[in-house]
Amino acid sequence: MVQRNGAAQREMPVDLRSDTVTRPTDAMRAAMAEAAVGDDVFGEDPNVNALQERAAEITGKEAAIYTPSGSMANLLAMLTQCAPGDTVLLSEDAHIFTFETGSIARIANVMTKTVPGEYGAMTPEAVAQRLVLGENDHISRTTLVAMENTTNRGGGAIYPHEAFKGVAEVARENGLRVHCDGARIFNAVVETGISAAEYARHVDTLSFCFSKGLGAPIGSVLTGDSATIRRARRFRKMLGGGMRQAGVAASAALYALEHHVERLREDHKRARSFREALTDTPSLSFPMPSPTNMVYVRVPDTEAFIARLREQGVLVMAPVANTIRVVFHLDVDDAGLERAIDAFKTAAGELAA
Ligand SMILES: Cc1ncc(COP(=O)(O)O)c(C=O)c1O
Incomplete structure (x- = not known):
C-alpha cells in the first residue's frame, strides 16, 4: 500500500546531513499531482519541456536537458565536450573528482588533473600553469576546465x-571548454546578487540541481549551446537517463524555481546564527568560513559526537575526516535551528577533552 505523508513523519529529527533530504511541500506536491505529462524520451512531456526552456532562459543559454541527478549532468558535460584520453582540470576538492565514484574516468574515459586552491576555488594562474596543449603525439591534451560554485x-x-x-x-584563450558544476549556483546568486546568466556567460555548460537547496525531490539540469545539449540527449539515453513521464518530477522543479530561490537566504541566515551561537564553545572550531548554507565544525570525537547528537534527534554527517558538516535547508525552521544549537552545546559539554 502507498505510504502517505502524515503522522509517521511528524516526529522528525532535525536532519542537517545534507540539503538533499528535503521533502516536497504540500504546494509542491499539489503541483506534481496536477502535472500534465507525456513521454519525455519522445520530447513530449510538457513540464519537462517547460523546465528545460526555463533553465535555458535563466542561464541565458540556448538549451537545457533535464537529468535524474547532478552527477549525470556533470558526466554529460564531460561526455559531450571531451574525447576519451583528454584531460580535465579541476579543483582537488571538486565534487566531480571526490564524490562521483570516478565516473568521469570509468564512463567518459577522461583523465583528471587536480589543482589546489582555497575552499575549492582555483586561481587563473594555477590553472594556466597546468594546461597541457599542442599537437605533441605523447600528451593527453587538456580540453576542459571544470569549476564548482558554490563549493x-x-x-x-x-x-x-x-x-x-x-x-x-x-581556458577560453587556449581554446578549451569550461563547465561549471553549479549544483548550488542559486545559493551563490542570492548571496552575491550576481545572476545565474552572468555566471553562465563565462562558461560553456552549467549544471544545477533542483534536489538540493531548491527542495525538489529529483533532478538537475545541464545548460549550454544547442549542439552540446543535443549530443547530451544521446548520452543521457545511453546512460539510462531517459525518464518517460518525468513531468511529475519536473513540475516540482518548476515550482521550486518559482518559489524556493529567494528563500535560500533564510538557510544562509540560519547557518550564520548557528555558527555565531557556537563560536565561543571551547571544544568546537570552524575550519572555514560559512558564507551560504553549510557550516563545517571540528569536534573532539567525531563518531561519539554524531552519536550524541543523534540521541538528541539531530542528524549530521562527517564527509571530511574529523569534521562534521551541518547543512541548512527548506525543512529546517527556527525551532530546528534552536534544537541543533542546544544539541551541539550538550554534546560539546559532555565530550570536551
Ligand atoms: C557540488 C555538487 N555537485 C554535484 C552533486 C551531485 O548531485 P547528485 O547527488 O544529484 O548526483 C552534488 C551532490 O551533493 C554536489 O554537492
Missing part, C-alpha cells in the same frame, strides 16, 4: 567572481 567541500564557498571569470578566460 561543497569548501564549506559552501562562493567562487570569488574575479577568479571565476579569470579561470574561464585562461
Whole structure:
C-alpha cells in the first residue's frame, strides 16, 4: 500500500546531513499531482519541456536537458565536450573528482588533473600553469576546465567572481571548454546578487540541481549551446537517463524555481546564527568560513559526537575526516535551528577533552 505523508513523519529529527533530504511541500506536491505529462524520451512531456526552456532562459543559454541527478549532468558535460584520453582540470576538492565514484574516468574515459586552491576555488594562474596543449603525439591534451560554485567541500564557498571569470578566460584563450558544476549556483546568486546568466556567460555548460537547496525531490539540469545539449540527449539515453513521464518530477522543479530561490537566504541566515551561537564553545572550531548554507565544525570525537547528537534527534554527517558538516535547508525552521544549537552545546559539554 502507498505510504502517505502524515503522522509517521511528524516526529522528525532535525536532519542537517545534507540539503538533499528535503521533502516536497504540500504546494509542491499539489503541483506534481496536477502535472500534465507525456513521454519525455519522445520530447513530449510538457513540464519537462517547460523546465528545460526555463533553465535555458535563466542561464541565458540556448538549451537545457533535464537529468535524474547532478552527477549525470556533470558526466554529460564531460561526455559531450571531451574525447576519451583528454584531460580535465579541476579543483582537488571538486565534487566531480571526490564524490562521483570516478565516473568521469570509468564512463567518459577522461583523465583528471587536480589543482589546489582555497575552499575549492582555483586561481587563473594555477590553472594556466597546468594546461597541457599542442599537437605533441605523447600528451593527453587538456580540453576542459571544470569549476564548482558554490563549493561543497569548501564549506559552501562562493567562487570569488574575479577568479571565476579569470579561470574561464585562461581556458577560453587556449581554446578549451569550461563547465561549471553549479549544483548550488542559486545559493551563490542570492548571496552575491550576481545572476545565474552572468555566471553562465563565462562558461560553456552549467549544471544545477533542483534536489538540493531548491527542495525538489529529483533532478538537475545541464545548460549550454544547442549542439552540446543535443549530443547530451544521446548520452543521457545511453546512460539510462531517459525518464518517460518525468513531468511529475519536473513540475516540482518548476515550482521550486518559482518559489524556493529567494528563500535560500533564510538557510544562509540560519547557518550564520548557528555558527555565531557556537563560536565561543571551547571544544568546537570552524575550519572555514560559512558564507551560504553549510557550516563545517571540528569536534573532539567525531563518531561519539554524531552519536550524541543523534540521541538528541539531530542528524549530521562527517564527509571530511574529523569534521562534521551541518547543512541548512527548506525543512529546517527556527525551532530546528534552536534544537541543533542546544544539541551541539550538550554534546560539546559532555565530550570536551
Ligand atoms: C557540488 C555538487 N555537485 C554535484 C552533486 C551531485 O548531485 P547528485 O547527488 O544529484 O548526483 C552534488 C551532490 O551533493 C554536489 O554537492
